[in-house]
Structure formats: structure tokens, C-alpha cells
Amino acid sequence: MLAETTYNYSKLEDIQADIRSGVLKLEDLVTFYLDRIQQLADLNAYLEVFGEEALAQAKEIQKKIDNGTAGKLAGMVIGLKDNISYKGHRLSASSKILDGYVAIYSSTVVERVLAEDAIIIGRLNCDEFAMGASNETSYFGPVKNFADTTKVSGGSSGGSAVAVQAHLCLASLGSDTGGSIRQPAAFCGVVGLKPTYARVSRYGIVAYASSFDQVGPITRSVEDAALLLEVIAGKDNYDSTSAIEPVPAYSTLLSNSSKRKIAYIEETLHSEGLDPEIKQNIEAQIQLLRSQGHTVEPVSFEYLDYVVATYYILTTAEASSNLARYDGVHFGYRSDSSTDLISTYKFSRSEGFGDEVKRRIMLGTFVLSAGYYDAYYSRAQKIRRLIKEKTEHILEDYDFILTPTTPTPAFNIGEQPTDPVVMYLADIFTVGASLAGLPAISLPSGINKDGLPLGMQIIGKRFGEADLLSFSKYYSELDKK
Numbered sequence: 001m002l003a004e005t006t007y008n009y010s011k012l013e014d015i016q017a018d019i020r021s022g023v024l025k026l027e028d029l030v031t032f033y034l035d036r037i038q039q040l041a042d043l044n045a046y047l048e049v050f051g052e053e054a055l056a057q058a059k060e061i062q063k064k065i066d067n068g069t070a071g072k073l074a075g076m077v078i079g080l081k082d083n084i085s086y087k088g089h090r091l092s093a094s095s096k097i098l099d100g101y102v103a104i105y106s107s108t109v110v111e112r113v114l115a116e117d118a119i120i121i122g123r124l125n126c127d128e129f130a131m132g133a134s135n136e137t138s139y140f141g142p143v144k145n146f147a148d149t150t151k152v153s154g155g156s157s158g159g160s161a162v163a164v165q166a167h168l169c170l171a172s173l174g175s176d177t178g179g180s181i182r183q184p185a186a187f188c189g190v191v192g193l194k195p196t197y198a199r200v201s202r203y204g205i206v207a208y209a210s211s212f213d214q215v216g217p218i219t220r221s222v223e224d225a226a227l228l229l230e231v232i233a234g235k236d237n238y239d240s241t242s243a244i245e246p247v248p249a250y251s252t253l254l255s256n257s258s259k260r261k262i263a264y265i266e267e268t269l270h271s272e273g274l275d276p277e278i279k280q281n282i283e284a285q286i287q288l289l290r291s292q293g294h295t296v297e298p299v300s301f302e303y304l305d306y307v308v309a310t311y312y313i314l315t316t317a318e319a320s321s322n323l324a325r326y327d328g329v330h331f332g333y334r335s336d337s338s339t340d341l342i343s344t345y346k347f348s349r350s351e352g353f354g355d356e357v358k359r360r361i362m363l364g365t366f367v368l369s370a371g372y373y374d375a376y377y378s379r380a381q382k383i384r385r386l387i388k389e390k391t392e393h394i395l396e397d398y399d400f401i402l403t404p405t406t407p408t409p410a411f412n413i414g415e416q417p418t419d420p421v422v423m424y425l426a427d428i429f430t431v432g433a434s435l436a437g438l439p440a441i442s443l444p445s446g447i448n449k450d451g452l453p454l455g456m457q458i459i460g461k462r463f464g465e466a467d468l469l470s471f472s473k474y475y476s477e478l479d480k481k
């Protein structure tokens with residue numbers, strides 16, 4: 001039997017109102033989450049819970065709320081995907097190779113949420129080095145979907161999605177390289193936003209593919225996603241790729257209800273392997289938006305068949321370089337069989353990395369190798385440019401692009417086929433926005449006949465998060481029945 005939800009808050013505003021009126025004490029809310037995390041430990045969402053620390057923070061922040069000095073996120077209890085550094089706390093990226101590693105500094109996103117009085121309650125399970133789409137590559141085992149515990153959570157930010165879905169925290173931070181926020185959000189019926197590339201600092205995030213990685217919020221409401229983004233976004237001197245573009249106060253810009261021009265990619269609805277119920281669901285959303293006076297038109301995107309291959313060539317290439325630092329010397333795990341430098345590298349990496357991570361390091365090394373660089377890596381870079389230009393071209397005529405977030409609903413744990421390419425195809429609708437560096441959000445769009453959540457993805461213009469979020473809020477309030 002599932003644990004009872006005493007506090008089923010879906011947005012921070014309601015928590016803050018109840019604290020102000022004295023109906024709720026922040027410490028009681030934290031205690032509730034801590035108890036519930038324990039009761040639902042079988043979901044495997046948390047790798048570690050910072051219980052005492054969270055309670056101590058709650059006391060401090062309650063005082064600040066009482067005397068009117070609290071920050072914007074006071075009352076927000078959040079979980080962190082375990083690839084986000086938090087000084088003095090373990091950091092594993094769900095890998096054996098980071099065994100025992102403690103973060104020596106905090107990521108910029110952590111500094112920023114703490115400065116606004118968020119409470120960080122624990123570290124969340126994910127695919128190993130954020131490589132995966134089901135959370136099954138985690139060294140610490142899969143995360144179970146709270147809607148049906150025989151199903152995967154999605155990945156790689158599986159713990160981040162399930163923690164929010166199951167009320168094990170109000171919100172979480174995930175990271176998205178090719179869909180890792182949006183896809184688990186869709187599988188779990190919550191909101192997941194991948195910001196424009198460079199909108200959020202990557203300082204202190206375990207690097208997977210640096211020209212794609214972005215941190216973003218997973219929440220129950222669009223309002224909380226907007227608020228969290230406004231706190232974590234913006235220039236950071238520790239990440240030279242972070243954009244100087246000013247950060248709008250997203251949470252105050254949510255009321256734009258103008259009629260929009262929206263494109264949907266025709267090929268996505270005819271794509272092989274698209275679940276019929278998802279197709280129906282997206283067609284229903286298109287009709288719903290049209291009935292509300294929006295223009296929703298099909299457009300053609302001839303590169304859909306190339307996005308997955310392009311993504312996997314480029315991200316594995318970047319990963320093979322980024323993961324070279326785990327050598328058995330600098331971080332975490334060192335093999336007991338090490339006798340000299342070379343055997344330390346070989347044994348530590350062979351024993352420390354899981355199969356999927358090794359596969360990607362090898363693939364990335366291959367596509368970068370002298371004889372194959374031109375055929376794979378440099379060609380993929382050119383195709384990335386074409387994909388980016390074509391997507392931006394569509395967005396010159398339309399406000400947004402709409403697609404299903406995923407081709408299927410959450411699948412069975414353990415169903416993972418032996419052919420990894422089948423799993424890679426699960427990313428077909430999310431990697432496009434990643435290749436183009438554009439912001440994209442997954443919003444709950446209903447449930448299927450088995451009660452599994454479905455998600456719709458909306459892609460926005462570069463740095464167009466304010467518009468994307470205000471439309472998302474509008475859409476999330478429409479009656480989907």
C-alpha cells in the first residue's frame with residue numbers, strides 16, 4: 001500500500017501561504033518528506049538523504065520567514081541529481097568509479113538555490129554519468145515509477161522525476177544532455193524544463209557532453225519551474241560558456257494568454273515505433289489548442305531520421321574526452337589490482353565504469369580517431385548545424401514547436417533490449433532541441449489506458465523561456481478531457 005500524502009503541495013506559493021498563516025511549520029514539512037522517503041525507499045529515488053541537515057536548515061529558514069528576511073525559495077525542499085556538486089557531500093554520478101568521492105566545492109546552481117533559502121534534502125539516483133533513458137545504467141539500480149512500480153522512471157534524471165512524482169520533495173534539479181529532464185518528467189507525469197544551452201552555468205556539474213549539458217528544474221507546476229529557473233539562470237564567471245543574456249523574472253511573466261502560432265513536426269506523428277495512444281494523445285492536444293483559437297500547423301522536418309545518430313556521435317565523442325579524468329588517481333575508486341600507473345588506469349577504469357559508459361567511451365574514441373574523424377565526427381558536426389538551422393527556420397514563422405516527448409510510455413524494468421540502439425531510439429523526439437541548443441519543456445498531457453503518464457514537448461526560441469513558460473502555464477490549466 002502506498003504511503004498517505006499528508007502534504008500534497010504542488011507549488012511553493014501554497015507552502016509559503018500556509019507557513020505565513022501559521023497552518024504549516026517548515027520543520028513539519030521536512031519531517032513529512034523524510035518519513036515518506038523512508039516509507040517509499042523501495043522506489044530507489046534517493047541515494048542519500050541529508051536528514052539532520054535539512055531539519056537544521058528548516059529551523060533557520062522558518063526564523064527568517066517569521067522575521068521577513070527569507071529568500072525567494074524559502075519553503076522549497078529540493079532534491080539534487082547526483083551529478084551536481086554540493087560541497088562536503090558525496091557525489092557519485094551513480095557510478096562505482098566515484099566511490100567515496102566528496103565534492104570539494106558547490107556547483108553554481110547549488111550556491112544559487114541555497115542563497116534563496118531552498119532546503120536540499122538529498123542526492124537523487126540517475127543513470128551512470130547521465131547516460132541512459134531508463135535509470136537502469138545506475139550502479140545503484142533502477143528507480144521505480146510511482147505510477148506503476150514495474151515500470152522504469154525514465155532517465156537519466158529518474159530519481160529527480162520520481163522524487164517529485166511521489167512527493168518525496170517539492171522540486172528537483174536534473175540535467176539534460178539529450179532528454180534526461182524531459183523524458184523522465186513525461187514518464188512520471190511532472191513538468192521538466194531543459195533551458196537554452198548556456199542559460200544555466202555548468203560549473204560543478206559532472207560533465208557528460210559539454211556542448212549539450214544543461215541543468216534544469218523538475219516540478220509539479222510550471223510556476224515552480226519558472227521560479228527555479230530564474231534563480232539558477234544567468235552569467236557565471238566560473239563557466240565561460242554561460243550567456244550574458246539578462247535573466248527575466250520568469251515567475252512574474254506567466255500571464256501571457258495571446259493566441260499563438262504553433263508548428264508540429266509531421267514526421268513525429270508518422271514515426272515508426274510511435275505508440276498509437278501517444279499519437280492519439282498528441283492529436284487531441286493539437287485539436288484542443290486549435291479549439292482555443294491557436295493556429296497549429298504541420299511542418300516537415302526532413303532530418304528526423306538523422307537526429308539520434310548525430311546526437312550519439314557527438315555526445316560519445318565529448319564523453320570520451322570528459323571521462324578521461326577518471327583514472328583511478330584523481331577521483332574515487334582505485335582498483336586493488338593496481339601495481340603501477342598503467343595498471344591503475346586500466347584496472348580502475350575497467351572495474352569502475354559500467355557497460356554503457358564503456359560502450360560510449362569506446363564509440364566516442366572511435367569516431368574521433370584519425371581514420372574515422374572525417375567520416376563521423378566532422379560530418380555529424382555539419383549535420384548538427386543543418387538541424388539547428390532548420391529548427392530555427394521553423395521558429396521564425398512559429399512561436400513554438402510541439403512534439404510528443406517520447407515515442408512510448410514508461411516501459412517495463414528489465415525490458416531493455418540487448419541492442420543498445422533500440423534504447424537510443426527512445427530519445428528521438430528530445431535530442432533535436434539538444435542538438436539545436438533550444439529550450440524545451442515536457443508537460444503532462446494525460447494518461448494512457450494503463451494509467452501511465454504521457455507528456456507533450458514544447459520547444460521554444462533561443463532564450464525564449466519566458467514565452468515558453470507562460471504558454472506552458474496556460475496549457476497546463478486547460479481542461480484536457
Ligand code: GLN
Nearest residue numbers: 130132133177178179180
Ligand atoms: N538518453 C540520452 C542519453 O543516453 C539522454 C541522456 C541525457 O540527457 N543525459 O544520452
